[in-house]
Amino acid sequence: xxxxxxxxxxxxxxxxxxxxxxxxxxxxxxxxxxxxxxxxxxxxxxxxxxxxxxxxxxxxxxxxxxxxxxxxxxxxxxxxxxxxxxxxxxxxxxxxxxxxxxxxxxxxxxxxxxxxxxxxx
Numbered sequence: 366x367x368x369x370x371x372x373x374x375x376x377x378x379x380x381x382x383x384x385x386x387x388x389x390x391x392x393x394x395x396x397x398x399x400x401x402x403x404x405x406x407x408x409x410x411x412x413x414x415x416x417x418x419x420x421x422x423x424x425x426x427x428x429x430x431x432x433x434x435x436x437x438x439x440x441x442x443x444x445x446x447x448x449x450x451x452x453x454x455x456x457x458x459x460x461x462x463x464x465x466x467x468x469x470x471x472x473x474x475x476x477x478x479x480x481x482x483x484x485x486x
Contacts, residue, residue: 366381366382366383366384366385366386366389366392367381367382367383368380368381368382368392368393368396369381369382370396372405373409373472374472374476374479375405375407375476375479376407376408376409376472376475376476376479377400377405377407377408377409378408378409378411378468378472379393379396379397379408379409379410379411380411380413380414381393381410381412381414381415382414382415383414383415383416384415384416384417384418384419384422385415385417385418385419385421385422385425385426386417386418386419386421386422387419387421387422389422390421390422390424390425391425393422393425393426393429394425394428394429394432397428397429397432397433398432401432401433401436401438404436405438406433406436406437406438406439407433407438407439407475407476407478407479408429408433408438408439408440408441408475409440409441409442409443409465409468409471409472409475410426410429410440410441410442410443411443411444411468411471412442412443412444412445412446412449413443413444413445415444415445415446415449416446417448417449418449418452423452423453423456423458426440426442426458426462427458427461427462430461430462438478438479439463439475439478440462441462441463441464441465441471441474441475442462442463442464442465442471443464443465443466443467443468443470443471444468445464450464
């Protein structure tokens with residue numbers, strides 16, 4: 366799995382490409398930890414190129430959200446395929462991690478949160 370990184374105003378956009386599974390989940394958590402070290406705590410996870418997610422990948426998303434929230438930030442997901450969304454719904458993870466209908470909506474949610482305080486991004 367590859368994770369492409371962009372910054373839009375104070376929000377970091379992570380775009381994983383491939384599968385978020387046991388062998389790649391730690392990579393996502395490490396990326397988020399590096400961002401928090403640099404005081405970037407508002408992350409949009411653009412899942413448009415994510416082909417598959419398993420329980421380890423889901424766990425990595427939940428851990429990333431917890432790490433970001435602990436630093437006054439947050440994680441918003443967007444662009445997920447129906448099978449990926451279904452994993453979040455079945456496990457009720459979508460009640461902890463918000464999904465935005467579009468990338469623009471996700472950026473707005475996070476920029477509003479950033480404006481109210483907490484971190485660079």
